[in-house]
Amino acid sequence: MDQQLIALYELKRQSFLIGYIQNPENFDDALAFAYFNRLAPIFHEDSMREKYDGDPFAEVYAVKADLMDEVLKYVDHRDLAGDHSAIEFYNLEDKFGGYKANRIELIHTLEYARIDGRFSDDVWKAVERNAPAEANRLEKTFSPKDVSFR
Template sequence: MDIRAIYELKRQGFLIGYTQNPERFDDALAFAYENRLAPVFHEVILRETHGEDPFKDAYAVSAEFMNEVLDYIDERWRDKKFDELGFYDLESHFGGHHAKRIELIHTIEYARITGRFDDDLYNAVESNAPSEANSIDSTFSANDVNFN
């Protein structure tokens, strides 16, 4: 069976469980599954057991991209270089206008749902952003799951 098919079965099973008993699951991990993101802040045991993430080729947004974005943001956040963290600035740095817009939005939103960074960072991102990124959610719930 193809690894993508196995991932989709795992994803669907996780999201079904999450919608039925959300208190037993992590909201940020559910967000990652919902959007097919590499769960860079979760499932460490899976990566440690296999030496790498066995589903790395199934994600719509790779761990490499997410880690690159998050490291870049983290460095500027720690140095309080908020003027470099506007969404359009980030978008330009990571591929140009519209090149990776959705991937960038989902990566930033995943970080926010996990509680990474602070409001100053997200205010900086949202202050210079297109409409689809001018309100980066800080929560995710079972009601947000859309089986697509």
């Protein structure tokens, strides 16, 4: 991976998060969560993707846009079909990598969507109903006090 691209992203990430801490009213909480956890900001920064014909940092993210898109489209389709058992966490984990393969990526993807206000309470109840301890209370909010540079 390109070390300069990583360094540039980390500089952008830290600058964004410092701005978020100083003036949270000027920033979106879900986008701050994405930066904090190094997720592809799939719900945000459309103008950057349009201007550069893609996301220049796509290869740097710890959780890639393709996985996030796939997971969230699946959750949406299963919700629209009324199939909430399919979106219980362990079922999602089995579908997207198997036992513990992508657990943290899956948790962060779901939290990003929840913080952004996606999906109904019924979806979140279903996801958390059959989940390991680290996923049975997915984050609903993110704020400057959640940011740490340790």
